Amino acid sequence: MFNTQASRLNDISNVGSQYDSMALNQQNTGSSLAEALLNMTMGSTNVGNTNSSGADLSTRI
Numbered sequence: 001m002f003n004t005q006a007s008r009l010n011d012i013s014n015v016g017s018q019y020d021s022m023a024l025n026q027q028n029t030g031s032s033l034a035e036a037l038l039n040m041t042m043g044s045t046n047v048g049n050t051n052s053s054g055a056d057l058s059t060r061i
Helices: 002-041
Strands: none
C-alpha cells in the first residue's frame, strides 16, 4: 500500500515538473519571438503602404 501511494505521489510530481517545464519553454519562446521582432524593427521606419494591386510602396528611411 505504501509503495502504491509513493508511486502515485511520484507520478504527480513528474506531471507537475512537466507542466513547469512546458510553461518555461513557452515563456522563453515568447521572449525570443518578441526579441526577434524588436530587432527586425529597430532602426527602420516604414513610410507608405501598398497599392490596390498589393505592390509594396513602402520606403525605408
